[in-house]
Amino acid sequence: xxxxxxxxxxxxxxxxxxxxxxxxxxxxxxxxxxxxxxxxxxxxxxxxxxxxxxxxxxxxxxxxxxxxxxxxxxxxxxxxxxxxxxxxxxxxxxxxxxxxxxxxxxxxxxxxxxxxxxxxxxxxxxxxxxxxxxxxx
Amino acid sequence: xxxxxxxxxxxxxxxxxxxxxxxxxxxxxxxxxxxxxxxxxxxxxxxxxxxxxxxxxxxxxxxxxxxxxxxxxxxxxxxxxxxxxxxxxxxxxxxxxxxxxxxxxxxxxxxxxxxxxxxxxxxxxxxxxxxxxxxxx
DNA sequence: ATGATAGTTGAGTAGATGCTCAACTGTCAA
DNA sequence: TTGACAGTTGAGCATCTACTCAACTATCAT
Numbered sequence: 001x002x003x004x005x006x007x008x009x010x011x012x013x014x015x016x017x018x019x020x021x022x023x024x025x026x027x028x029x030x031x032x033x034x035x036x037x038x039x040x041x042x043x044x045x046x047x048x049x050x051x052x053x054x055x056x057x058x059x060x061x062x063x064x065x066x067x068x069x070x071x072x073x074x075x076x077x078x079x080x081x082x083x084x085x086x087x088x089x090x091x092x093x094x095x096x097x098x099x100x101x102x103x104x105x106x107x108x109x110x111x112x113x114x115x116x117x118x119x120x121x122x123x124x125x126x127x128x129x130x131x132x133x134x135x136x137x
Numbered sequence: 138x139x140x141x142x143x144x145x146x147x148x149x150x151x152x153x154x155x156x157x158x159x160x161x162x163x164x165x166x167x168x169x170x171x172x173x174x175x176x177x178x179x180x181x182x183x184x185x186x187x188x189x190x191x192x193x194x195x196x197x198x199x200x201x202x203x204x205x206x207x208x209x210x211x212x213x214x215x216x217x218x219x220x221x222x223x224x225x226x227x228x229x230x231x232x233x234x235x236x237x238x239x240x241x242x243x244x245x246x247x248x249x250x251x252x253x254x255x256x257x258x259x260x261x262x263x264x265x266x267x268x269x270x271x272x273x274x
Numbered sequence: 275a276t277g278a279t280a281g282t283t284g285a286g287t288a289g290a291t292g293c294t295c296a297a298c299t300g301t302c303a304a
Numbered sequence: 305t306t307g308a309c310a311g312t313t314g315a316g317c318a319t320c321t322a323c324t325c326a327a328c329t330a331t332c333a334t
Contacts, residue, residue, distance in 0.1 A: 031212075031213070031216055034210050034212065034216065035212075035219055035220055037209070037210065038206050038209045038210050038212065038216075038220055039220055045198070045202075047267065047270060048201040048202045048205070049198045050270040051195075051201050051266050051267055052195070052196050052197055052200075052201045053196075054266050054270060055192045055193075055195040055196040055201075056192075056196035056197075058188075058189070058192040059189050059190075059192035059195075059196040060189055060193075061182070061185040061186045061188075061189040062185075063189075064188050064189045064192070065182075068185070069175050072174070072175045073171050073174065073175050075171065075172075075175065076168075079168055079171065079172050079175075082172050083172055083175055083176055121269045122269075124265065125266055125269070126188070128258075128261065128265065129188050129191050129192065129262055130184065132256075132258045132259075132262070133184060133187040133188050133191060134184065
């Protein structure tokens with residue numbers, strides 16, 4: 001649950017007030033009932049941050065291409081650089097991020113490092129979104 | 138697998154070469170077969186960009202909260218400011234983005250502007266990801 | 275050991291982005 | 305008409321980020 005909603009706030013602070021959670025604006029037209037209902041079932045701030053983080057990792061065309069490529073085959077850094085047409089360094093930087101986010105896992109074999117998706121959930125989210133983009137408007 | 142080796146580019150450009158698709162790096166260990174297979178079914182560059190754009194819109198905790206709130210009820214700018222504890226200006230800026238991306242639609246009624254999600258697809262993607270974050274590690 | 279090469283990493287940089295602030299528009303009530 | 309107010313917008317900013325470059329490590333072939 002969220003913090004309780006502070007009713008009407010009849011005496012409002014200035015318009016540009018710093019907005020501490022609920023007393024954001026001095027409007028008198030807030031739909032109190034609706035706002036409270038939404039606040040009750042609203043995701044936690046942390047959840048919102050976590051969800052945003054997952055999306056953030058997927059919010060770059062290079063990483064989208066990496067994820068898609070890895071959904072098709074296990075690939076090494078060099079393969080990915082070749083496929084994406086970017087430097088190995090750039091790939092490596094992105095892989096670090098993807099590994100930190102547990103989106104991909106790495107396995108070292110000799111000199112090579114092979115990457116694969118760790119999570120089928122991510123694959124599904126990605127595929128849903130690709131479908132959405134392709135069929136959708 | 139990994140018949141590998143050598144394939145192309147015996148005379149390689151410098152390590153930091155600009156990378157034109159397949160001849161990206163001078164490595165000799167690119168798995169040519171695998172790379173070509175992936176390249177064949179790889180999403181278009183535009184698709185990757187579109188997918189990334191959808192994720193980008195959802196890659197901010199404020200917008201995540203907005204989308205989630207709107208998945209629970211139709212709300213006006215002021216309600217959202219109240220719920221999120223941010224200024225109306227900040228909400229409005231984000232709503233502009235969300236409208237441009239066709240994530241939400243706006244309906245003006247008197248002085249108020251009511252927002253709702255335009256797309257159930259987005260709702261599903263969001264809900265999948267929220268589940269993923271909550272159950273997943 | 276020596277050289278070649280796959281991969282990583284840190285610094286630096288150009289561009290993107292989310293917010294604030296202030297000025298603005300449009301609508302309503304008196 | 306006048307004032308109040310919901311909402312929008314542009315400028316400015318502090319921050320973030322995806323890349324390049326160069327230096328580094330680790331592994332393999334000779």
